[in-house]
Amino acid sequence: MPTIIYPPSIPWNWMFQRPQQLLRQFANMGYTVLYEEPGLFPQPGAQKLSERFILCRGLPALKIPHPRPRILWLTVPSHIELIDKFAPDLTVYDAVDEPEEEFAGWKPYYPSVLRRAQLIFASSKSIFDKLSSQHPHVHLVPNGVDYSHFSAPLPRPAELPPGRLVIGYSGAVAPWLDWDLLQLSVRRNPGLEFVFVGALFDLARFPLKGANVRYLGLKDYARLPAYVQHFKVGLIPFKLNAMTKGCNPIKLYEYYAAGLPVLATPLPELLAVPKIQLEAEVERFSARLAHLAKQAEPDPGRAERQAFAQRNDWSVRAGQIQGIIDEIMRL
Known part of the structure; x- marks a missing residue:
């Protein structure tokens, strides 16, 4: 089986995201994965997370003996300049965000990515449509979930206020959230507790104010489901x-x-999702949130939402990618 090298991009334990999820799945499938962790390490070394997954902490992946062929897996466009250093048999670019707004600095590297990466995966249809007109091997592979991790029931964390309905957000606390919409929702719903879990990204401080707002910071991925499971409503207020x-x-x-149940602003990727609630106008968003919070249990849409998540497990995504990699490496 091939070796996949992931150059320093995201700390392994920082908001377990698409790269960590997919690379862990690849190791479970038999690939050797060498994950170079960013940062300075006084004692460089390799940490074996599983039989085939090695975390390289200050130690270059190329110093670790590994089988060929070698796949270079990139999620940061500027890393296309590392091709000569790693001499891969296949270079993959996994396009996880548009090179706009906070990620506008990526745009100058896209011509090189399109020229030098042999295979591109796109996490959304918008990215796929844009790149597939410029490259012969672009494949749509949306994000997913470790279904068993988030569906297995866990006790309510002590940090969550007892006896209160919790409206929750989990993820990067970043400029792309609609903070005006959120502030109005907080003011209009004083009987609801708004809880935010995740790391600050490109923000000096948490932006919301209110007696019914709690920012709990970044939580370890192992414990994250305990928080999410005890939200009454999940928010995607982008x-x-x-x-x-x-x-x-x-x-x-x-x-x-x-x-x-989920209330979100109408992102293009969410328009076809079953059982989701979408609203862009701030007053209606706040009113719909109040309505969702009051819905009685048992929730009739719960089973359908969980079935949707199970169909989109990261293992399914990794299997799809493996088939595409196998096919292109036979060309």
Whole structure:
């Protein structure tokens, strides 16, 4: 089986995202995965996370003996300049966001990506449509979820206020959230507790104010489902702009695996999702949120949402990618 090298991009334990999820699945399928962790390490070394998954902490992946063929897996466009260093047999670019707004700095590298990557995966239809007209091997592979991780029931964390309906957000606390919409929803719904879980990204401080708002910071991925499962409603309150047009939110699948009703702004990737609630206008968003919070249990849509999440497990996504890689490496 091939070796996949992932150059320093995302810390292994920082908001377990698409790269960590897919690469872990690849190791389970028999690939050797060498994950170079960013940062400075006083004692460089390799940490074996599983039989075939090695975390390289300050140690270059090329110093670790590994089988060929060698696949270079990229999610940061500027890393296309690492091809000569790694001499891969196959270079894959996994396009996870549009090169717009906060990620506009990626745009200058796209000509090189389109020229030098032999295979491109797109996490959303918007990204797929744009890149497939410029490259012969672009494949749509949306995000997914570790279904068993988010669906297995866990006790309510002590940080969540007892006896209160919790409206929750899990993910990057970032400029692309619609903070004006959220602030109005907080003011209009004083009887609801708004809880945000995740790391600050491109923000100096948490932007919302209110007695019914709690920012709990980044949580370990192992414990994250315990928070999500005890939300009454899961939020995806993104601004509608050039960058979010290409967002296929991982949190959707995680909320659905936990069985949650979801209220979101109408991102293109969410328009065809079953049982989702979409609203762009701020007053109506707030009113619909109040209505969802009051819905009685048992929730009749829960089973359908969880079935949707289960169909979109990361193992399914990795299997799809493996078939495409096998096919292109036989060409």
